[in-house]
Amino acid sequence: MSSITYGKVTRDILRPLFKPSAAYMGLLGLCVAGVGLLLFCWYVQLTQGLGVAGYAPPVFWGVYITTFVFWIGIGHAGTLISAILFLFRSKWRTGVYRASEAMTVFAVMTAGLFPALHVGRAWNAYWLFPYPNQRELWQNFKSPLMWDVFAVSTYFTVSTVFFYIGLIPDLAAVRDKTRGIIQKTYGFMALGWRGTDRQWRHYMAAYGFFAAFATPLVLSVHSVVSWDFAMAQTMGWHSTLFPPYFVAGAIFSGCAMVITLLMPMSLIFKWDEYIGMWHYESLAKMCLLTGSILTYAYGTEYFIAWYSDNPYEWGIFHFRAVGEDYAWVFYMMVFCNCLAPLIWWFKKMRTNLWVLFIVSIIINIGMWFERYNIIASALAHQYDPNAWTYYAPTWVEIGILIGSFGWFGLWFTLFIRVMPSVAIAEIKELLRPPLKSDEAAA
Amino acid sequence: MSYFDRHNRPTPGAVKGVFAHLDCLVDGIDQLKKAGVKDFIVTSPLPRHEIEEMMYEGRPSPVRWFNLAGALFGGSSGFSLAALTHLNWPMIIPAGKPLVSIPAFIIITFEATVLFGCLFTLIGLLVHCRLPANDLQYEVKDPRYSDDHFGIIVNNLTADTAEKVRGILAHTGAVEVSGMEAAHAS
Numbered sequence A: 001m002s003s004i005t006y007g008k009v010t011r012d013i014l015r016p017l018f019k020p021s022a023a024y025m026g027l028l029g030l031c032v033a034g035v036g037l038l039l040f041c042w043y044v045q046l047t048q049g050l051g052v053a054g055y056a057p058p059v060f061w062g063v064y065i066t067t068f069v070f071w072i073g074i075g076h077a078g079t080l081i082s083a084i085l086f087l088f089r090s091k092w093r094t095g096v097y098r099a100s101e102a103m104t105v106f107a108v109m110t111a112g113l114f115p116a117l118h119v120g121r122a123w124n125a126y127w128l129f130p131y132p133n134q135r136e137l138w139q140n141f142k143s144p145l146m147w148d149v150f151a152v153s154t155y156f157t158v159s160t161v162f163f164y165i166g167l168i169p170d171l172a173a174v175r176d177k178t179r180g181i182i183q184k185t186y187g188f189m190a191l192g193w194r195g196t197d198r199q200w201r202h203y204m205a206a207y208g209f210f211a212a213f214a215t216p217l218v219l220s221v222h223s224v225v226s227w228d229f230a231m232a233q234t235m236g237w238h239s240t241l242f243p244p245y246f247v248a249g250a251i252f253s254g255c256a257m258v259i260t261l262l263m264p265m266s267l268i269f270k271w272d273e274y275i276g277m278w279h280y281e282s283l284a285k286m287c288l289l290t291g292s293i294l295t296y297a298y299g300t301e302y303f304i305a306w307y308s309d310n311p312y313e314w315g316i317f318h319f320r321a322v323g324e325d326y327a328w329v330f331y332m333m334v335f336c337n338c339l340a341p342l343i344w345w346f347k348k349m350r351t352n353l354w355v356l357f358i359v360s361i362i363i364n365i366g367m368w369f370e371r372y373n374i375i376a377s378a379l380a381h382q383y384d385p386n387a388w389t390y391y392a393p394t395w396v397e398i399g400i401l402i403g404s405f406g407w408f409g410l411w412f413t414l415f416i417r418v419m420p421s422v423a424i425a426e427i428k429e430l431l432r433p434p435l436k437s438d439e440a441a442a
Numbered sequence B: 001m002s003y004f005d006r007h008n009r010p011t012p013g014a015v016k017g018v019f020a021h022l023d024c025l026v027d028g029i030d031q032l033k034k035a036g037v038k039d040f041i042v043t044s045p046l047p048r049h050e051i052e053e054m055m056y057e058g059r060p061s062p063v064r065w066f067n068l069a070g071a072l073f074g075g076s077s078g079f080s081l082a083a084l085t086h087l088n089w090p091m092i093i094p095a096g097k098p099l100v101s102i103p104a105f106i107i108i109t110f111e112a113t114v115l116f117g118c119l120f121t122l123i124g125l126l127v128h129c130r131l132p133a134n135d136l137q138y139e140v141k142d143p144r145y146s147d148d149h150f151g152i153i154v155n156n157l158t159a160d161t162a163e164k165v166r167g168i169l170a171h172t173g174a175v176e177v178s179g180m181e182a183a184h185a186s
Helices: A006-014 A022-048 A063-087 A093-111 A113-118 A122-128 A144-175 A180-189 A197-230 A242-269 A277-307 A311-322 A327-345 A353-380 A395-418 A424-430 A436-441 B003-007 B022-034 B049-056 B063-088 B102-129 B159-171
Strands: B015-019 B040-043 B150-154 B176-179 B181-184
Touching (some): A006 A424, A063 A113, A063 A197, A093 A277, A113 A122, A113 A395, A197 B063, A242 A395, A277 A327, A277 A353, A311 A327, A311 A353, B015 B022, B015 B159, B022 B040, B022 B159, B150 B159, B159 B176
Antiparallel strands (some): B015 B150
């Protein structure tokens, strides 16, 4: 980066703004079609009832909760990169953190749809929030589902504030490079930021506090999500292993999603000076670490089930691996999450763009199947053999699953055209500042 | 004079220096301080420790008190919400399990601590940065300051002190000095 100047950074990062190509409009159209599919499927469910979602005793958690956990997990990498790596002063985060943070916010927005979808009567979804009923009876704060409401809403609020605060100096840079109504709009969003010594002083202090507060959220949110399962007396769920296992899985899938999203973005916008192989390789190493923890957790789950000598516990794990209903889901999960990423142990493979891109997609497919494996197989195969059943997603659920990618993609696609997707001010911090003494020496 | 005119015209008694180099800027701040000039603003496109150190000499930002207050408020209100609502409708729980359960309520306490800690920090940031800021003086609103230049804006100058300040800014390497009188290029 020695040849890059402050001015070049501003120009390069603002270059793609407001210049939609035909391919971009096509992608946007695809996302809008996905949202249309989501809305249509939701309409079908609202008018015909939750039966169209395949809910039948004893399985009342299915694709919606699977996809909810999947999207919450995706969000984790953004907070890890923006907050934890900021506190560690990791330099590679700078290029990728803005888009990763945006991914976090949009992923949580996508996840937020699913409780409303899952409860059926979506217009009553506000009952989840803490307020008393007519008899002054409040929600049960000892319930993991109530913890989840607090955890996810706090996560969304903190992530959004952190994301917006990080954007303010760059919104000011957009304001100063545009004219007319666009300038006024960005000036409004930048809150009048001018980069004065007073502003930077308090900004940097506050940013550090936001990072310090967002850091435990990375660990806590998916721990709390895991307790939605682990606190229940359900075989295959009731385990103290779940919180670290879920957190590792969340970071694993999130880092893979960052590779999936940022690689095409960087190549299309010609940002290889800012987001390059250094970043992809670092993300691949994060995936290797968290993927190894995940593989270890899968093994530990089986060991605990066997060692507990509990026939019900062992029964569900045995069923997952060799039962005829869900074994393919289990092996899909093992292949995608445990075996496929191993190729990244070879430097040649983790520095190959095609391998990086394809394996990152495989990981995300595997992480969705992991949650499906946990939820569907456990509920379909509980204590009473007479109640055993087979749950498979209906077309409505699959439509909503696909539509959720459209919803997420719509926000992300809009974001990359109207906001600086790489942090301008922080990239400048990585550069050697312009010095008169350097010019004199040259 | 309308509100907008007031902030889109040069401020009486202000001199602005634009710098292309950080070392020149730091030298300029140092020279101004040695000359006894106190009322000035420094702008930059990125946070630099050199500038903060020269301007504030290691004094920490008061935003931290907002953070602490928010965290304490959030933690205590989160725990109180969970505990008082359970005490308000006491149920007999078998096996001697406590009505106010510390492990269960720690989750709500923690989340409320983080939530209010962040929201109070946001308020502290906006208050201390004086954001939204629509009343900043004309000299601070130079588009170069968000791109690749630094600036020093000195306020409340008389004709005599302005000449001295312009001299310091030009001497320390400002690429443009303006205000009070016609611009002086170094």
